[in-house]
Amino acid sequence: MPRVVPAVIRALDILELFLDRPQLSAREVAERLDLPRTTVHELLVTLVARAYLISVPGQPVQYRLGMPLFQLGAAFAGRLDLVREAQNVAREVAAACDEAVHVAVLDGADVVYLVKVDSTHPVRMVSGVGLRLPAHCTAVGKILLASLDPECLDAVLTKDVLPGMTPDSVTDQDALRAQLDRARSAGVAFDIGESDSAMRCVAAPIRDHSGATIAAMSVSAPIVRWTAQAQAEWPDLVREGATALSARMGFTAQPE
Structure with a gap:
């Protein structure tokens, strides 16, 4: 059976946290997922680099969902x-x-x-x-x-x-x-x-x-x-x- 990649699972877990919260801090993500802050930091940096998350203007350690997620959702809805x-x-x-x-x-x-x-x-x-x-x-x-x-x-x-x-x-x-x-x-x-x-x-x-x-x-x-x-x-x-x-x-x- 193909192996599940833990880093991908954690990244998806982070994105799913935003289903009921419009904005989260790095500390809140670490606490809610019970993950080391260094791991969360690396995942957040990666998600921001791909624009799946964006830093809130004026609050660099606060994050919200980015446009690619809307585009994926719209593509799914359109099908x-x-x-x-x-x-x-x-x-x-x-x-x-x-x-x-x-x-x-x-x-x-x-x-x-x-x-x-x-x-x-x-x-x-x-x-x-x-x-x-x-x-x-x-x-x-x-x-x-x-x-x-x-x-x-x-x-x-x-x-x-x-x-x-x-x-x-x-x-x-x-x-x-x-x-x-x-x-x-x-x-x-x-x-x-x-x-x-x-x-x-x-x-x-x-x-x-x-x-x-x-x-x-x-x-x-x-x-x-x-x-x-x-x-x-x-x-x-x-x-x-x-x-x-x-x-x-x-x-x-x-x-x-």
């Missing part, structure tokens, strides 16, 4: 493909519940479906990639609307009476906003026959490296398979799937 990664995770979630799994994004007041993985059941949801639906009538749309700040939400919900798709669609703004508050708190949103009277859905948010909500994932099933057990299990399943996809998109949950 992430939401549709490709979503397809892979959606397959895993669909295999776990044998129901349809969708990934969608918000476009104005609508959602657009980017990914669909079908169930193996003969009775399935009629939907497809590229389908556009009113966001407030869908589980994915509600969790995406719930992620908006108040000003953006006001700009999207411009009508006092929202258009409905079924008799169960929520068309009253106050009722919808109450649902969005609950979705924000619970981390999931539901569509109880609001886009299709015969279907039920639950959705969770997908976040990127900055923590912004960029998409949503849902599990959808006909009402005949929306059992008490399904209602208890599928919210956790879709949360786990959305969390897995968020991690692939670079999101790292901050400790509470």
Whole structure:
């Protein structure tokens, strides 16, 4: 097995210290990693020479991250493909519940479906990639609307009476906003026959490296398979799937 180079490991350990601190001194680095100061000094000099760290102006023994790390992170982020990664995770979630799994994004007041993985059941949801639906009538749309700040939400919900798709669609703004508050708190949103009277859905948010909500994932099933057990299990399943996809998109949950 190839040998791991200790000096490289120590240099990476130093860089990772800056994940939760914007600035560190040489002494703080030595103390936090329990390394000799001479070793830390040599590593810091090397990292500064390559601009992975820079000395803080006016404070030569204080350091912060340098531009090459931003460039590497941007290069990594640029190679992430939401549709490709979503397809892979959606397959895993669909295999776990044998129901349809969708990934969608918000476009104005609508959602657009980017990914669909079908169930193996003969009775399935009629939907497809590229389908556009009113966001407030869908589980994915509600969790995406719930992620908006108040000003953006006001700009999207411009009508006092929202258009409905079924008799169960929520068309009253106050009722919808109450649902969005609950979705924000619970981390999931539901569509109880609001886009299709015969279907039920639950959705969770997908976040990127900055923590912004960029998409949503849902599990959808006909009402005949929306059992008490399904209602208890599928919210956790879709949360786990959305969390897995968020991690692939670079999101790292901050400790509470």
